[in-house]
Amino acid sequence: MAGSQKAAILTHCRRDLMHNVWDQILDDEFVQTYQHGFTMECLDGVWRRFYPRIFTYSADYPEKSVQSSTRLYSG
Amino acid sequence: MATDVLGSDKFKLEDLAGFNARQENKRLDLSEQHDPKNPYSQDGWIESDVQISIPTGIKDTSGCGKQFSIPGLHRRSLLAVMKAALADVTARHFHFSPFKRIWKPSFGPEQRCFDEAFTSDAWLESHNALQKQPNEEGCKLEKVILGLMFWSDSTHLANFGTASVWPLYMYFANLSKYFRGKADSAAAHHVAYIPSVRLITYYLFSLVPHASV
Numbered sequence: 001m002a003g004s005q006k007a008a009i010l011t012h013c014r015r016d017l018m019h020n021v022w023d024q025i026l027d028d029e030f031v032q033t034y035q036h037g038f039t040m041e042c043l044d045g046v047w048r049r050f051y052p053r054i055f056t057y058s059a060d061y062p063e064k065s066v067q068s069s070t071r072l073y074s075g
Numbered sequence: 076m077a078t079d080v081l082g083s084d085k086f087k088l089e090d091l092a093g094f095n096a097r098q099e100n101k102r103l104d105l106s107e108q109h110d111p112k113n114p115y116s117q118d119g120w121i122e123s124d125v126q127i128s129i130p131t132g133i134k135d136t137s138g139c140g141k142q143f144s145i146p147g148l149h150r151r152s153l154l155a156v157m158k159a160a161l162a163d164v165t166a167r168h169f170h171f172s173p174f175k176r177i178w179k180p181s182f183g184p185e186q187r188c189f190d191e192a193f194t195s196d197a198w199l200e201s202h203n204a205l206q207k208q209p210n211e212e213g214c215k216l217e218k219v220i221l222g223l224m225f226w227s228d229s230t231h232l233a234n235f236g237t238a239s240v241w242p243l244y245m246y247f248a249n250l251s252k253y254f255r256g257k258a259d260s261a262a263a264h265h266v267a268y269i270p271s272v273r274l275i276t277y278y279l280f281s282l283v284p285h286a287s288v
Contacts (some may be wrong), residue, residue, distance in 0.1 A: 011156060016127040021148055021269050025254070030153045036155060036211055037218065040161050048080065049216040052157060052223050053201055055192055055248040059227035073219065 123227050125270065150267040153245070157221060160247060160264060169249040171219045173198040192222050192248035220247030228267070243267040 029054070037049040080086060125148050128140040160166060173195070176188040182261070192198055198220065205218050224246040228238055246255055246261040255262040 013127060013129060017125055017145060017270070018127075020125045020127055021267070024125065025150055025153065025267055026146060027152070027252035033154050033157075038158070039214070039216060040158060042161060042171075043164075043167050047210065047216050048219045049214060049221050050157065050161070050221045051205055052153070052221045054225065055198070056226075057223040059243070061226060 117200045121152055123148050123150070145270050147270040149265065151265070153223075154265055155265060156245060156264050163261075165250060165254070165260065167263060168246065168251065170251070170253050171217070171249065173220075175199070175261075190226075191251055197221065198248075224248050225261075225266075239271065241269040241271060243269060 036049040039040055039047055039049050041047050089220055115222060124144040124146050127143050127145060129143050130140040133141075161169075164186060168194040170191075173193045176190060176194045178186045178188050180186065202220055208218070210218075225243060226246065227241065227243040229241040243266050245266045246262055246264070250260075253262050
């Protein structure tokens, strides 16, 4: 297999892995909660309905950091 | 504990015979697991495989490539983590309503300060949109946004060798950054450990016979 081909397949694998990992993390339970909220008694004794919202996402994506040589090992 | 338990009349040393802390802990966890009022129930770790599809270069009528399973994703239910965080003592510092922070200098015009997530326009807009959203049926509770902040960075565990983990953390933007940023604030919640990309390489090249690493 040519080197460029291998790199392209690895890129694809990493992307697919990332997507499918997030697919599992953001499960049906979370989606339901996102839309309809969940109730919880707070420490002040008041019940509230909470709606999660994703405010920031700061994650490294291995492929990009390999390109910019910021990673110690390009594994 | 010394006076209440060890000093009690009912305390007998014989009762401790064959005591196994690990086993008793497990029993305690199990007994609390199904209590719906317990925010800590089911916030344990779930281990699962991740399915990915890999193009093999071989003609495939489904067009999906070859399905491959990467083992070792460890994750926690986000809902359970959110519930546990709200029951935690740090939740006392949570801001439930966004606001605008205005600085009034001794002379000159007022100035808007952008300092926290819960004083940002994005939060205010999101909060207003949520208030306009119809209530859940029969629910008159205050509607509050929980701002989730995900953070992840692959970490090397040792100076030598290749041991590494790839954790995913979740912070709550409802908590002030001055609090969140403190190392001892325990504001980060681990929500997942993502399997290593090295594993993929290993599996991939065992899958494609002509490949050389």
